[in-house]
Amino acid sequence: MNNAETVLITGASSGIGATYAERFAQRGHDLVLVARDKTRLDALAATLGQQYAVAIDVIQADLTQSSDLATVEARLRDDSSITLLVNNAGAAQSGSFIEQSTDSVANLVALNTTALVRLASAIAPRLAQAGSGAIINIGSVVGLAPEFGMSVYGATKAFVLFLSQGLSLELAPKGVYVQAVLPAATRTEIWDRAGIDINTLTEVMAVGELVDAALVGFDRREPVTIPPLQDAARWDALQLARQGLLAEIRQSVVAERYQAQA
DSSP: OOSSOEEEEESTTSHHHHHHHHHHHHTTOOEEEEESOHHHHHHHHHHHHHHHOOOEEEEEOOTTSHHHHHHHHHHHHHOTTEEEEEEOOOOOOOSOGGGSOHHHHHHHHIIIIIIHHHHHHHHHHHHHHHTOOEEEEEOOGGGGOGGGSOHHHHHHHHHHHHHHHHHHHHHGGGTOEEEEEOOOSBSSTHHHHTTOOGGGOSOOBOHHHHHHHHHHHHHTTOSEEOTTOSOHHHHHHHHHHHHHHHHHHOOSSOOGGGSOOO
16 A cells, blocks of 8 residues: 555445545545445456556445444444545435335435444544544535425435534544535436436536535535535525524523413
8 A cells, every 4th residue: 555545435336436536546545445336346446546556445335234334334443544434325215205115214314324424433533533534424405405305315414414514513623524515416326226317307417526526625624515506605694594593592491482371
């Protein structure tokens, strides 16, 4: 291995994960690529390793399976060369909540939230102790919008945003950078796997543009990066409004509108 810090990327065989792999290899980082499809992982590793002369390891893992997840967690805990985790693995699902099976909903939650938080938990103590490193969590603008009709997927992505913001507050003082990236619709295989025809969506971002924008936010050390948001002041206003709300709810007195009328 060279002296570059190693990046572990989940969901690395295609789409956003594969693009992150290419960009970090280009920056001279060694890689650990995690996904279910070993054939594609091996092909990507061979291509990037040859092109950029970096060391690349692959781990075949289904992060909804506890044994596979444990393997990746152990690697994050024990391999001190890994200083950056890209929590990218995730899935979406078509149909309304009552059309989705209970098992499929549980699998979605397991991948999009449980696996993500377990992997962050596996690496964060080591990074905090070292006083450096970073965690990138891939969320979605859907996590801001119950109106989009993807209730469970959106809820998992709201979790990713909240977790990232909380971890950022906890870990930034210890030298660890946490970034939430919130894409809108991006041209990847997630749509096909969810049974959604991407061509029915009116506006779709190219995956390379999405990752390049996310890396601009990464280099600026933004806590939250929203590449499709045209007016950044909108996000700032939302955060100010939320913090204003917090000031109003630290009360021991029931709001007047809820008090029983005499």
